[in-house]
Amino acid sequence: MTSVTAHVIADDAEALAVAAGLAEAFRTEAPLRDAERRLPYAELEQLSASGLLGVTVPADHGGADVRQETLAEVFRLLASADASLAQIPQNHFVYVNVLRRQGTTEQRKFFFGEVLEGRRFGNAQSEAGTRHVQDIRTRLLPLPDGSHELTGVKHYSTGALFADWIPVLARAEDDNLYVAYVPRDADGLTVVDDWDGMGQRTTASGTVRLDAVTVPADRVVPHHLTFQGPQLHGAVAQLLHAAIDAGIAGGALAEAAEFVRTKSRPWFESGVDTAAEDPLLIQRFGELDLQVRASEALLGVAARAVDAARAVDAARDELTDASAAEASLAVAAAKAHTTATAVLVADALFEVAGTRAALDSLNLHRYWRDARTHTLHDPARWKIQHLGRHVLNGTRPPRHGLL
Template structure:
């Protein structure tokens, strides 16, 4: 297990947003240095845990704030605007909290929600390399005579696992259905390798998890396949947080570009103005970029409200509307993040390309994060829904 912290318990949505805003302001000044030095944000994650921010979706009957999806999305947008790597780390944490909310037994919910309120963190061990596709999971849960399971497999892109107390592992049981095994990070047979070398999101430590005959008690295994039998919001919430990270990166890049132009850029001689901030062509471009960011924020908020509405009255139709709304927000935010982070150099001039300034971290984070799952398929599902009324499929990426 990771070093334990004493965690506060956040009371409601308003407190959660205030804490997130304060932490984003705290994390922002060190983001560039963490990226340059590839200094993993253990201290910052401990601050998230201690502040109670990682337990805000614990149900009220278990002592949590049970915040709205709109609040959770805004938390991730704020963190993403400060540090695109740091914001990515707890995304899977909340996805696997939702698995417990939906599929956990009363005892499992009681145990794990208490862990969360105490500041414990979930990582993830989900994706595998070299398989046919992303849903081709080959990690296995094999029953033992004593009722427990042996867990064996290799996972890649395991964001958060290096910093986790519990590692949720996606695996197939003997019936070939998908389950989630919640494994202590220090369990015998678990090895977490910090071998992530992505060009962006450099400090997420999204490396490899090796599982060699790990013993998992039966009460630490949840039937994830049941999540997708009937209307569900698992995929919509997970994708909403990805959209929030992209939206945050776009906003952070725009803010840094504006500060750079105001304080460091020289005006182009043909503009005949005293400062770069007075250049009418730069003003035009900043206006265009601001519209992109504002539209991303508006679509994100609208999608989050659709998720909240569906949660209050979950049907096939409300779940479909939530998924489509989130898909639209994700498509737009992904494009905006890459465009705005790239336009930072266009508006800031030659000096902004200096490696020592590390302004390219915004684009690297955006480009890396937006590869998580292809927006082209989201556009397909949106089009089918609009044209033919076809509900989107039920899976964790939509």
């Protein structure tokens, strides 16, 4: 549970400066945290104290309300240093956004205050053994006193172990989706640290068990209303995932370049004195840099498309189908590209660095393990499918939280 006093960040420039400083601080022990699966409690307290968790709180509630372009860059910076640490707050911002869209005035006042004080939101949404990812079987049932009872089992609950509040996705009696914001120490709620993924090892994306957990009525938000009209919920969530992948790619490329400059030997046929002078390596690094630059450019385009749609929403007090679709498609393009880039560059690190880079003690394989694990969240092939449908037939993407 958070026990720090949080700074309140004033604007986009400060948010980026704070993120860059934290990234450098987190980078130092990232290989050791991964190798030993040392959970980042201290680092998350630093994150809370920094004020970064509150940067999307609206200005009329005391927050900086930064652009999505800024938020994406914050995540890219953090992921370039430690992809697990960057993923942990992804759901935090998603569920701040849920409150922004569907929370009551009282709910926004309370929870935005919590966020500005450094409180962390986790996540309990995905379930295992169901027909598909949208098949949510956790139930939110009414009680005679007007409160609710929450029962179910969640998996891949990134951030829950470190959270002050755990937003739980559940279906009510009417089968509609709601989000219940549950205190981490609520009776009947258990967080199990059973995540054993090969990558993103310190996200603690384990199991949340809910055994007749009582939830007051004022802690429940009607999430299904989000998808009854144009929405940016999915675009914002996927933008942050794309930023994490772009960060992994950039971190892997920087690590590879440093390794080649300082540790690699030139190939004997190259006729040069250092590996950094090898023309074939120079060519390969140029190709990889081009790929990373393209991913970062698409990430920026996507973030600006989301910002543009949000601006239309603010000006007209309603989101349009056209602007929401453009944002979703731009994010889909960025996510598909960053998915490929993260895996490609993390793998190419070994190609350019050579045999010594494969030593387990160096833990350079964490970039590939993190990239391969994180990019499994949702299939890029379906994002490309929606891009194709739109460019060929003008079909707008569907309204759901994964696009």
